[in-house]
Amino acid sequence: MMLMLQDFFGPFWPAVWALVKIVVIVMPMMGAVAYLTLAERKVIGYMQIRIGPNRVGPLGLLQPIADAIKLLMKEIVVPAGADKFLFLLGPVLSIMPALAAWAVIPFTPELVLSNVDASLLYIMAITSMGVYGVVIAGWASNSKYAFLGAMRSAAQIVSYEIAMGFALVTVLMMSHSLNLLEIVKAQQGPLGFLQWNWIPLFPMFVVYVIAGTAETNRAPFDVAEGESEIVAGFHVEYSGMTFAIFFLAEYANMILISALTSIMFMGGWLSPVGFLPDGMLWLFAKMSFVLFLFLWFRATFPRYRYDQIMRLGWKVLIPVTLVWLVVVGILMQEPLRGLPVLNIWFH
Amino acid sequence: MDFTTVIFSAFALTLLGAGMGVILSRNPVHAALFLVLAFFTGAGLWMMLEAEFLAITLVLVYVGAVMVLFLFVVMMLNVDLDRLREGFWQHLPLGAGVALIMVAEMVLVVSSKQFSKLGADLQPASETVSNTRDLGMQLYTHYVYPFELASVILLVAIVAAIALTLRKRKDSKHLDPAQQVLVKASDRLRIVSMRSEGDQ
Numbered sequence: 001m002m003l004m005l006q007d008f009f010g011p012f013w014p015a016v017w018a019l020v021k022i023v024v025i026v027m028p029m030m031g032a033v034a035y036l037t038l039a040e041r042k043v044i045g046y047m048q049i050r051i052g053p054n055r056v057g058p059l060g061l062l063q064p065i066a067d068a069i070k071l072l073m074k075e076i077v078v079p080a081g082a083d084k085f086l087f088l089l090g091p092v093l094s095i096m097p098a099l100a101a102w103a104v105i106p107f108t109p110e111l112v113l114s115n116v117d118a119s120l121l122y123i124m125a126i127t128s129m130g131v132y133g134v135v136i137a138g139w140a141s142n143s144k145y146a147f148l149g150a151m152r153s154a155a156q157i158v159s160y161e162i163a164m165g166f167a168l169v170t171v172l173m174m175s176h177s178l179n180l181l182e183i184v185k186a187q188q189g190p191l192g193f194l195q196w197n198w199i200p201l202f203p204m205f206v207v208y209v210i211a212g213t214a215e216t217n218r219a220p221f222d223v224a225e226g227e228s229e230i231v232a233g234f235h236v237e238y239s240g241m242t243f244a245i246f247f248l249a250e251y252a253n254m255i256l257i258s259a260l261t262s263i264m265f266m267g268g269w270l271s272p273v274g275f276l277p278d279g280m281l282w283l284f285a286k287m288s289f290v291l292f293l294f295l296w297f298r299a300t301f302p303r304y305r306y307d308q309i310m311r312l313g314w315k316v317l318i319p320v321t322l323v324w325l326v327v328v329g330i331l332m333q334e335p336l337r338g339l340p341v342l343n344i345w346f347h
Numbered sequence: 348m349d350f351t352t353v354i355f356s357a358f359a360l361t362l363l364g365a366g367m368g369v370i371l372s373r374n375p376v377h378a379a380l381f382l383v384l385a386f387f388t389g390a391g392l393w394m395m396l397e398a399e400f401l402a403i404t405l406v407l408v409y410v411g412a413v414m415v416l417f418l419f420v421v422m423m424l425n426v427d428l429d430r431l432r433e434g435f436w437q438h439l440p441l442g443a444g445v446a447l448i449m450v451a452e453m454v455l456v457v458s459s460k461q462f463s464k465l466g467a468d469l470q471p472a473s474e475t476v477s478n479t480r481d482l483g484m485q486l487y488t489h490y491v492y493p494f495e496l497a498s499v500i501l502l503v504a505i506v507a508a509i510a511l512t513l514r515k516r517k518d519s520k521h522l523d524p525a526q527q528v529l530v531k532a533s534d535r536l537r538i539v540s541m542r543s544e545g546d547q
Contacts, residue, residue, distance in 0.1 A: 011350050086380075117477040121403040128411025132383070135415065139376060139422050147422070154419050158412055178479055311524065 021113050025102050033251040034064035040295050047299040074240035079142060082237065086140035091238070091245035094133020098252035101126045105259050106181050107280050108269050120168060120178040123260065124161075127215070130253065131157040134217070134224060137246070138234040149233025152306060153224035157215055159313040164211040166321035167204040170328050171197060171264045174345065184268035191344060193272035198265040200331070200345040203324045205265045207317050209293065212257035214309070216250060218294055220301035221309055228303075258290035259283070355395060362388040375421045383414045400479045 009016045038053065038060065045052025053060035078084055104119035106112040116122060131154055138150020172178055174197055175186035189195035198205045214221040225233040235246045262268060262283055269283045304312070331337065337346035365388060368381030386409045393402035456462060486494055 014350060083374075086376075116399065118399050118403055118479055121400065121407065121479070125403045125406040125411060128407055131411075131415055135418055135422075136380070139418075150422075151419065154415050158415055161411070178477070307522075308524075 018113075022103075025113060026099060029099070029102065029252065029255065030248070032255055033248055034068065036251050036255065036291065037067070037247075038064050039291075040298070043292065043295045044299045047296070068244070071240055071244040076240045076242050077237075079237050081142040083140040083142070086136050087237075088242065090133050090137030090140060090234075091242050091249070092133070093136060094130060095245050095249040095252065096133075097126045097128075097130040098249045098256060101256050104180060105256075106184065106263070106268065107283060108278075109181060109185075111280070112181065115179070115181060118178045119180045120172060120183070123180075124165060124168065127253075127256070128157075128161055130215075130249070133246070133249065134234045137238070141234075141237040143237050145230045145232075145236050146234050148230050149224045149236070153217060153234060156217075156221065156223065156309060156313070159310060160211040160214040160317070163207055163313060163317035163321050164215065166318070166325060167201075167208040167211065168264070170201050170204050170321075170325055173325075173328055173332065174201065180263055180268075184263055184270065187267045188270055189344070190274060192270075192274050193267065195344055196265065196267040196270070197345075201265060201324070201328070203320055205261075207321055208261060208265065209290070211313075211317060212261065213294060213297060214313070216253040216257060216294075218250070218254065219298040220304050222303060223306050223309060254291060254294055255287065258287040258294070261290045262286035351395065355392070358388050358391045358395070362392065375424070376418065379414065379418050379421050382417075383410055386410050386414065397478065400482050 005016075006013045041063075042052040042060070053063040056062040056066045078087055101123050103113045104116055104122055106115070134153040134157075135150045138146045138148075138153070141147070171183060175183040177183060177186070187196045217224045223229075223233075225235070230236075235243055238246065266286045267282075268286075269278050269280055271278045271282055331342060332346050336342055362385055365381045365385035369378050369385060372378045372381060386405060390402040390405045390410075393399075393405065
C-alpha cells in the first residue's frame with residue numbers, strides 16, 4: 001500500500017507523506033482548541049459560582065460545535081476604508097505560527113513530526129512571528145481602536161519575548177542541547193519529578209509562564225483587546241470566520257505554550273514517579289495543568305494597566321532572568337556541580 | 348527536476364519578487380511587509396544550505412524583532428509620496444551612476460576566480476556535532492576577541508541612542524510604584540465621627 005502510493009507520487013512523496021502527518025497532528029489540535037473554549041467557560045463559571053454553558057447537548061458538550069456553526073454562517077464584513085488584502089491576511093498570519101510550531105513538538109521519544117537539532121530556536125523564531133497577524137490586522141482595519149490595539153500588542157510582545165528568550169537560554173544550558181527531545185531526556189532520572197527543570201530553574205519557570213500569558217495576549221495582559229478601553233482592540237472590525245481564526249489562534253497558542261512549558265520545565269512525557277511508565281498521557285496531563293493556570297489567571301486577576309505591563313516586563317522579569325542566568329552558570333562550574341544536592345540537576 | 352530544485356526555485360522567485368516589491372510598492376507599510384517576506388525566504392534559502400542556526404536567527408532577530416519595530420514606526424508615520432518624489436529627475440543621473448558602479452563592482456567580485464575558490468578548502472561540519480555547537484565553539488574560542496569587540500561596539504551604540512533620545516518631560520504623569528504600594532488608608536481617607544440625622 002505504502003509502496004504503491006510512493007510510486008504514484010514519485011519525487012513529491014516526501015511532501016505528501018509530511019502532509020499526512022501534519023493532518024494527524026492538526027486535527028486533534030483543532031478539537032482540543034474547540035473544547036478548550038468550553039473548558040474555559042465551565043471553569044470560570046464554577047469559579048464565579050455559576051454553571052456555565054449547559055443547554056446544547058449533555059452538560060453543554062456540543063456548545064463548541066454550535067459556536068463554530070454560528071461563526072461559519074455569519075457574514076464577513078470588510079470595512080470600506082480597509083486594505084482588503086492585508087485585512088484578510090491578518091488572521092492567516094496569526095494562525096500560521098500557532099500551527100507551524102507543532103512541527104517540532106515531541107509527544108514521545110519517537111512521536112515527533114520533525115526531529116531537528118535546533119528545534120528550540122525554531123520554536124522561538126516561529127512564535128515571534130505571531131505578532132504580525134495582530135499588527136497587520138490592526139493597521140489594515142483602518143480604525144483607531146484597532147490600530148491602538150495593534151500598537152500595544154507589538155510593543156508588549158517584543159518586550160516579553162526577551163524575558164522568554166532568556167528563560168529558554170537557561171533551559172538549554174541545563175540540557176546542553178537545542179533539541180527538544182534532548183531537553184526532555186536531560187530531565188530523566190531515578191528521582192522522577194524532583195529531577196525536572198522546574199526546581200533548579202524555578203524563577204525561570206515562573207517568568208516563562210508569565211511571559212507566555214503575555215505573549216498569547218491573555219488576561220491579565222490582554223490590553224491588545226481591552227474591551228473596556230478600546231472595545232476589542234485589533235479585531236474590532238472582524239466578523240464571522242475571520243474573527244474565529246483570531247480566536248482559534250489565541251487558543252492554539254495557549255496550548256502550544258502549555259506544551260512547551262511541560263516539555264522544558266516539567267519533563268514532557270516523563271512519568272513523575274519511577275514506578276509508573278512514561279507516556280504521552282503525562283504530557284497531556286501537564287499541559288492540562290498549565291492550561292488550567294491560564295484559565296485561573298483570567299478568572300482571578302484584573303487587567304494590568306499598560307505602563308505597568310511594560311514595567312513588569314522590563315524592570316522585573318528581565319533582571320530576574322539575567323540574575324538567574326548567572327546563578328545557573330556558576331552552579332554548573334566544577335566544584336559546585338558535584339556537591340550532594342546540586343548533582344541531581346547539574347550533571 | 349528533483350524536489351529540492353523545486354523548493355529552491357520557489358524560494359528564489361519569491362525572494363526576487365519580494366525584493367522588487369520593497370522598492371516598487373507605493374505604500375510604505377506594504378514595502379516593509381515585502382521586506383519581511385524577503386527576509387523569510389532568504390532564511391529558507393540558508394536553511395537549504397544546512398546553515399540552520401543562521402537561518403533561524405535571521406527569522407528570530409530580523410523578522411521577529413527588528414521588522415516589528417520598523418513596522419511600528421512606519422505605520423505611525425504619514426508618508427507623503429508626492430513630496431518624496433520631488434526632484435526625482437534632477438537626482439536621477441547621480442543615483443543611476445552610483446547604482447551602475449555598485450553593479451559593476453558586484454559583477455567583478457562575484458565573477459573573479461578567487462570568489463569561486465572561496466570555501467573550497469573548508470571542512471564540512473562534522474556529522475556528530477550539531478551546527479549550532481560548532482558555531483559556538485568557533486565563536487567563543489578562535490574568534491572571541493572580534494566577537495567581544497563587536498558586542499562592545501553594539502553596547503556603545505545602544506547607550507548613545509538612549510542618551511540622545513532621553514529627556515525629562517515636565518508634563519509626564521509618572522508614578523512610582525514603590526510609593527504607591529506604601530500608601531496607607533490614613534493617608535487618603537479621614538474618618539470623621541458625627542451624629543446622624545436621626546439622633547437630633
